[in-house]
Amino acid sequence: MTWSQMEPLLTQGTIDTLYMVGWATFYAVLGGLPLGVLLVLTDKGGPLRNVVANRAIGVIVNVGRSLPFIILLVALIPFTRFVVGTAMGPTAAVVPLAIAAIPFFARLVETAIREVDHGLVEAAHAMGGGTWTVVGKVLLPQALPSLIAGLTTTVIALIGYSAMAGAVGGGGLGTLAYTYGYQRFEDEFMLVTVAVLLVIVTAVQLIGDGVVRLVTRRTRTG
Amino acid sequence: MITTTDLTKVYRSRGREVTALDGVSLHVEPGEMYGVIGRSGAGKSTLIRCVNLLERPDSGTVTVDGQDLTALPGPRHRAGRSLRQARTGIGMIFQHFNLLSSRTVRGNVELPLEILGLTRRERARKALELLDLVGLADQARAYPAQLSGGQKQRVGIARALAGDPKVLLSDEATSALDPETTRSVLQLLRDLNRQLGLTVLLITHEMDVVKAVCDSAALMEKGRIVEAGVVSELLATPGSRLAHELFPVAGAVPGGDRTVVDITFHGDSAGQPVISHLARTHEVDVSILGAAMETVGGRQVGRMRIELPGHPDTNAAALAYLRERGLTVELPAQTAPATGPAPLDRSPAPTEQGPTDELAPEGTR
Numbered sequence: 040m041t042w043s044q045m046e047p048l049l050t051q052g053t054i055d056t057l058y059m060v061g062w063a064t065f066y067a068v069l070g071g072l073p074l075g076v077l078l079v080l081t082d083k084g085g086p087l088r089n090v091v092a093n094r095a096i097g098v099i100v101n102v103g104r105s106l107p108f109i110i111l112l113v114a115l116i117p118f119t120r121f122v123v124g125t126a127m128g129p130t131a132a133v134v135p136l137a138i139a140a141i142p143f144f145a146r147l148v149e150t151a152i153r154e155v156d157h158g159l160v161e162a163a164h165a166m167g168g169g170t171w172t173v174v175g176k177v178l179l180p181q182a183l184p185s186l187i188a189g190l191t192t193t194v195i196a197l198i199g200y201s202a203m204a205g206a207v208g209g210g211g212l213g214t215l216a217y218t219y220g221y222q223r224f225e226d227e228f229m230l231v232t233v234a235v236l237l238v239i240v241t242a243v244q245l246i247g248d249g250v251v252r253l254v255t256r257r258t259r260t261g
Numbered sequence: 262m263i264t265t266t267d268l269t270k271v272y273r274s275r276g277r278e279v280t281a282l283d284g285v286s287l288h289v290e291p292g293e294m295y296g297v298i299g300r301s302g303a304g305k306s307t308l309i310r311c312v313n314l315l316e317r318p319d320s321g322t323v324t325v326d327g328q329d330l331t332a333l334p335g336p337r338h339r340a341g342r343s344l345r346q347a348r349t350g351i352g353m354i355f356q357h358f359n360l361l362s363s364r365t366v367r368g369n370v371e372l373p374l375e376i377l378g379l380t381r382r383e384r385a386r387k388a389l390e391l392l393d394l395v396g397l398a399d400q401a402r403a404y405p406a407q408l409s410g411g412q413k414q415r416v417g418i419a420r421a422l423a424g425d426p427k428v429l430l431s432d433e434a435t436s437a438l439d440p441e442t443t444r445s446v447l448q449l450l451r452d453l454n455r456q457l458g459l460t461v462l463l464i465t466h467e468m469d470v471v472k473a474v475c476d477s478a479a480l481m482e483k484g485r486i487v488e489a490g491v492v493s494e495l496l497a498t499p500g501s502r503l504a505h506e507l508f509p510v511a512g513a514v515p516g517g518d519r520t521v522v523d524i525t526f527h528g529d530s531a532g533q534p535v536i537s538h539l540a541r542t543h544e545v546d547v548s549i550l551g552a553a554m555e556t557v558g559g560r561q562v563g564r565m566r567i568e569l570p571g572h573p574d575t576n577a578a579a580l581a582y583l584r585e586r587g588l589t590v591e592l593p594a595q596t597a598p599a600t601g602p603a604p605l606d607r608s609p610a611p612t613e614q615g616p617t618d619e620l621a622p623e624g625t626r
Binding site: 086087156158159161162163164165166167168169170172176177180181183254 | 313315339340345346347348349351353355357359360361362363364372373375376377420423424430
């Protein structure tokens, strides 16, 4: 396979991968951030302590996290078809990716928020702040570096998952590696695909680290 | 200004019960600096958290500025609107400052102003005004990580004053600071107390804090207040434990044919040369075993342990003279080493250490 043959495939594959990961990340934040916050708030000692709600969210998150992605992918096909109208293609792949990423990110959010010093929460309460003041003005801003680091981890996990989505016709670089590299024994194509994925993962990690540094720099150095 | 009646609080965890407050009644007058002192675990931290209901007492009431906070409705573990409103009028400062590292100094002071719903412009004006008050106007753009401990606590004080509170609660606010910084922060609190008529309730385990700034004090032990009152009056009270702990006089009490006397100076008597006068008029040799003198609330006060030769009965005239001069005179039990209750400080200041040798030369530190 020549480079001129590979190039359009790779370009489309990269676009599809970024499309899938991008939307899945969007939904991961949309769903995972509130779930993670609620996991902390509803826990015992939290301002919204509620054992039933806390357990329920915990179970949902754990189930979502323990299912192997490839199983989730297949199991969700009827649901995906219901939501998107088809189970094939990058748009369809966003559904299982988002559903896998939400609990993943939710746990990371929970951990990040638990790290915030409880004294700060107490101080906000002493000033007359309510629960949402505490969340919006104390917990989230103070946890921001950890949240961004968690988001970076989530995006990279999603890039890996998106390659699996290729196995069921999701499109993207995973599909290319599988159909051309694996099924047609095009070793070079496989190598190039892996190289592109490596570049994307490295870029995401570098950007993530850079942003974390940007938001921590002013607060840590003297 | 602050009244608590019969507060109780019991913590339960894994079947164990810890009584943090066991019927605490406290009264803080408006404009007063009131110190609650006790060892760690005495319940003082729980007490101060009950005043603004960060902890809800199991029973008893808390009244601040005429408002019964314990009567304000709150949905379960959250503070209701009326309690949150009341809290905006009660400032609080903390041992570990509790500043947001993600905000600048000015941003930290603006946080309570945001809660109060001030506009951006009003917030900026008020924050700078408050920072000016605590002497940190030039650090407005700095982040807490760039400040020293004393500066951080000043930011904490500015933040606590944002709601123009009548009451300031200080939870071990100087315990993480070195002695010199402690003094300057206490001085600031004292100035604010005087200038703004701010009522300050502070808890501490350091006797020096009470000595330096408090008008009144309470001693807390095992969830109870064992002694409370105006500091100058406590000093004049024979057998006062707070007086003993504020001015612990060391010096072993030897047995035998000697008279050991603990005298407390308070008010005017402190300025008079009582000891030398005693020696001259009664022709006795006075040995000073230990002494702790200090200026409390602008007045010289302190305690001194002296020794006179001969049995107490033979020294009746000398003791009568001391009482006549307005001093509080106590005869400590003649069992060495009787130094009163152990001081609360693990490391008493050197000025409080007197010579312990029976044959120690005269003289105070």
